[in-house]
Amino acid sequence: MASTEPLLRVSELHAFYGGSHVIQDASLSVAPGESVALLGRNGAGKSTLMKSLLDAGPRVEGEIHFGGQDLRGVSPDERSRRGLMLVPEDRRIYPDISVAENIELGAQAARGRDPVTLTEIYDLFPLLVPLKERAGYQMSGGQQQLVAVARGLMGAPRLLLLDEPVEGLAPVVVDEMAQHIARIRETRSLALLIAEQNLSFARRCTDRVLLIDSGRIVFDGSWTDFDADPDLKERYLAV
Amino acid sequence: MYDIGMTVFNGLAWAMATFLVAAGLTLIFGILHILNFAHGGFFMIGAYVSYSIMLGFGGGLPLWLYLVRAMAAGVVVGLLGWVVDKLVFRRLRDVEDAYSLIATYALLLICGGAVTLIWGLNYMGVMPPPALNSVIFLGDMFMPTYTIFIIFCGVAAFVGLELFISKTRTGRLIRVVAADPWMAQLLGLNVKRIYLVTVIVSFAMAGAAGGLLMPNQSLSPELGGIFLLQAFGVVILGGMGSIRGAFVAAIVLGLIESFGTYFFPQYPGIFFLLALGVILLLRPEGIMGKEQTA
Numbered sequence: 265m266a267s268t269e270p271l272l273r274v275s276e277l278h279a280f281y282g283g284s285h286v287i288q289d290a291s292l293s294v295a296p297g298e299s300v301a302l303l304g305r306n307g308a309g310k311s312t313l314m315k316s317l318l319d320a321g322p323r324v325e326g327e328i329h330f331g332g333q334d335l336r337g338v339s340p341d342e343r344s345r346r347g348l349m350l351v352p353e354d355r356r357i358y359p360d361i362s363v364a365e366n367i368e369l370g371a372q373a374a375r376g377r378d379p380v381t382l383t384e385i386y387d388l389f390p391l392l393v394p395l396k397e398r399a400g401y402q403m404s405g406g407q408q409q410l411v412a413v414a415r416g417l418m419g420a421p422r423l424l425l426l427d428e429p430v431e432g433l434a435p436v437v438v439d440e441m442a443q444h445i446a447r448i449r450e451t452r453s454l455a456l457l458i459a460e461q462n463l464s465f466a467r468r469c470t471d472r473v474l475l476i477d478s479g480r481i482v483f484d485g486s487w488t489d490f491d492a493d494p495d496l497k498e499r500y501l502a503v
Numbered sequence: 504m505y506d507i508g509m510t511v512f513n514g515l516a517w518a519m520a521t522f523l524v525a526a527g528l529t530l531i532f533g534i535l536h537i538l539n540f541a542h543g544g545f546f547m548i549g550a551y552v553s554y555s556i557m558l559g560f561g562g563g564l565p566l567w568l569y570l571v572r573a574m575a576a577g578v579v580v581g582l583l584g585w586v587v588d589k590l591v592f593r594r595l596r597d598v599e600d601a602y603s604l605i606a607t608y609a610l611l612l613i614c615g616g617a618v619t620l621i622w623g624l625n626y627m628g629v630m631p632p633p634a635l636n637s638v639i640f641l642g643d644m645f646m647p648t649y650t651i652f653i654i655f656c657g658v659a660a661f662v663g664l665e666l667f668i669s670k671t672r673t674g675r676l677i678r679v680v681a682a683d684p685w686m687a688q689l690l691g692l693n694v695k696r697i698y699l700v701t702v703i704v705s706f707a708m709a710g711a712a713g714g715l716l717m718p719n720q721s722l723s724p725e726l727g728g729i730f731l732l733q734a735f736g737v738v739i740l741g742g743m744g745s746i747r748g749a750f751v752a753a754i755v756l757g758l759i760e761s762f763g764t765y766f767f768p769q770y771p772g773i774f775f776l777l778a779l780g781v782i783l784l785l786r787p788e789g790i791m792g793k794e795q796t797a
Contacts, residue, residue: 320685320688320689339688339695340688341688341691341692341693344688344689344691345691350689352686352689356683356686358682358683358686359682360678360682361675361678361679369679369690370690370691372690373690373691374691419690419691
């Protein structure tokens with residue numbers, strides 16, 4: 265990993281909402297094809313960090329390189345078209361159009377890259393097949409989350425950012441989501457950054473751990489290293 | 504029978520003339536959430552531009568040239584929309600509504616000033632084109648062909664705009680951006696460009712409406728305000744931003760105004776305001792207030 269240029273390289277990132285300094289001096293990187301967990305309590309800055317990467321909300325200072333290019337001055341929609349795709353925590357499914365139309369919207373971002381076909385999407389998410397014609401507002405939380413991930417994937421991302429993809433979902437649905445993510449990683453070459461509070465889910469889906477607390481990255485290492493220091497879990501994740 | 508028929512006819516004429524102006528107004532509000540006070544100003548510019556084109560042809564145009572001329576006014580005003588979006592609207596997206604009101608009101612004043620500078624303060628009368636300058640008798644009702652033509656144009660504008668928004672790819676993207684611009688940008692949609700397209704379409708509709716409705720009015724720099732009040736009434740009653748709502752509201756208010764004026768001919772122009780007030784007291788969100796831009 266050290267020898268290759270990371271897909272995403274963030275250095276000395278600061279993010280602000282109004283006067284509050286939410287992300288403080290965060291540096292991190294994600295290699296091509298790698299899957300990384302971003303762990304932290306509610307309010308630790310996970311969502312803000314993800315939105316900062318897309319310049320979609322907070323005021324951001326610092327450097328973000330994606331695919332070797334500096335993203336300074338690059339608009340959020342252009343970032344998305346370059347393959348940096350965020351599936352936000354609140355899912356944001358369009359309620360008045362169908363599931364299929366929601367998913368197809370994602371293809372807007374895929375221009376110029378190896379596109380994902382709808383067949384591929386429905387192969388990955390067979391649960392969505394019977395829901396295709398349903399309107400966005402007619403779905404459960406778990407179904408909405410699947411649609412949101414499928415829509416993100418439709419944009420052929422090089423790095424898919426999932427913000428708490430299993431928050432509020434029933435255990436059996438969480439398990440399905442983990443299986444979906446495993447299959448996505450087998451079939452598409454993409455990197456993942458997953459913000460989570462659900463440790464077992466995060467462990468199943470990722471290779472590495474970033475721990476964030478009060479806007480600072482406090483740990484960056486393998487799951488083995490993370491487990492070797494039980495104090496980390498106690499200090500930064502226990503409620 | 505004669506009276507009811509004529510009163511309905513006059514109501515529909517009022518309704519469709521107003522809808523032609525209101526359509527672009529509600530479109531911009533529905534998508535950009537900007538209340539464009541300058542809309543009437545650009546309507547007026549459309550009327551003056553098409554007046555100038557008509558003078559260029561020496562007046563008395565055949566019907567098709569009359570239509571082309573109105574469309575040309577639409578294109579000119581649409582281009583002005585492009586400029587206005589780049590210079591003004593783009594800066595209004597993340598500021599409070601008060602700034603939008605001031606900015607678009609200032610634009611309205613600029614439109615009035617520009618018209619005075621270019622075309623002067625004189626009133627100019629315009630006749631309908633010869634092909635539309637006759638009357639059709641239906642029983643003992645007499646219907647000016649020009650008025651029938653305006654009613655037809657209003658319906659055509661409504662159907663066209665509905666089809667554009669619901670059936671075309673651009674229209675679907677416009678609806679998506681209107682519903683949630685933040686998510687739309689994350690999906691790679693160029694939100695700025697979609698706003699720009701919306702503004703151009705809205706302005707082009709104002710310009711074309713100016714060209715079509717010009718013979719109803721004598722041209723003067725006050726023209727900007729004349730339809731604006733009616734159009735605002737229709738947009739508000741329709742449920743801010745709803746095209747279908749504006750269409751229905753135009754017909755409702757047009758009929759009320761027309762019947763009101765029939766029974767109380769000494770008070771023209773009052774009944775639409777009264778009806779607007781009463782209906783909004785009963786239903787503050789408007790006829791289709793929930794449903795934005797559909």
